[in-house]
Amino acid sequence: MTRVVAQGTFDLLHPGHVHYLEDAATYGDELHAIVARGANVTHKAKPILADRQRRDMVAALDAVDEAHLGHSEDIFVPIEAIDPDVIVLGFDQHHDEDAITAALGDRGIDCRVERASGREPRHDDELLSTGDIIDRILERRG
Ligand SMILES: Cc1cc2nc3c(=O)[nH]c(=O)nc-3n(C[C@H](O)[C@H](O)[C@H](O)COP(=O)(O)O)c2cc1C
Numbered sequence: 001m002t003r004v005v006a007q008g009t010f011d012l013l014h015p016g017h018v019h020y021l022e023d024a025a026t027y028g029d030e031l032h033a034i035v036a037r038g039a040n041v042t043h044k045a046k047p048i049l050a051d052r053q054r055r056d057m058v059a060a061l062d063a064v065d066e067a068h069l070g071h072s073e074d075i076f077v078p079i080e081a082i083d084p085d086v087i088v089l090g091f092d093q094h095h096d097e098d099a100i101t102a103a104l105g106d107r108g109i110d111c112r113v114e115r116a117s118g119r120e121p122r123h124d125d126e127l128l129s130t131g132d133i134i135d136r137i138l139e140r141r142g
């Protein structure tokens, strides 16, 4: 049984999220998604939706076997509990593969790190970014 981990903020789900999770699932038999705590999202605007709602929506997707809310202080605590064989990073995630591989090694976790593919829009009006969805809401309803 090969366990895979994918992770992200997953605010206001869109087809890019579904693509990422479906791609990550192809790396093994069981996909675990870790949903970032809003308090830990510091590299961009905080999510609109609550931690639990984002976790519940990710858990409802076919590709996902289990969705976990992330740890509030140490991102390697859920990894130690899940004990994955592979962590699949999103195509544009700022995390560095080598830094994560080194941190996993320091903790004695035997797990490789891969990078998912991106997904291009399939029609003119398709939005594949939470930030773009929010911009459109503000433009049309603000
Ligand atoms: C291996 C790994 C494990 C993570 N675990 C957690 C966690 O336990 N708690 C958390 O709040 N964030 C965790 N994160 C960080 C968030 O998922 C991070 O904010 C996320 O990568 C942001 O990506 P996004 O901007 O693509 O949504 C983890 C990231 C990685 C790479």
Ligand SMILES: Nc1ncnc2c1ncn2[C@@H]1O[C@H](COP(=O)(O)OP(=O)(O)OP(=O)(O)O)[C@@H](O)[C@H]1O
Residues within 6 Å of the ligand: 007, 008, 009, 010, 011, 015, 016, 017, 019, 020, 044, 089, 090, 091, 092, 093, 117, 118, 119, 120, 128, 129, 130, 131, 132
């Ligand atoms: N178009 C896409 N193709 C493939 N993966 C995507 C796409 N959009 C987002 N993802 C992946 O989904 C995961 C979670 O993305 P995140 O929650 O940051 O959403 P986002 O829409 O990219 O956000 P924002 O627009 O606020 O930057 C990340 O790993 C990201 O790489």
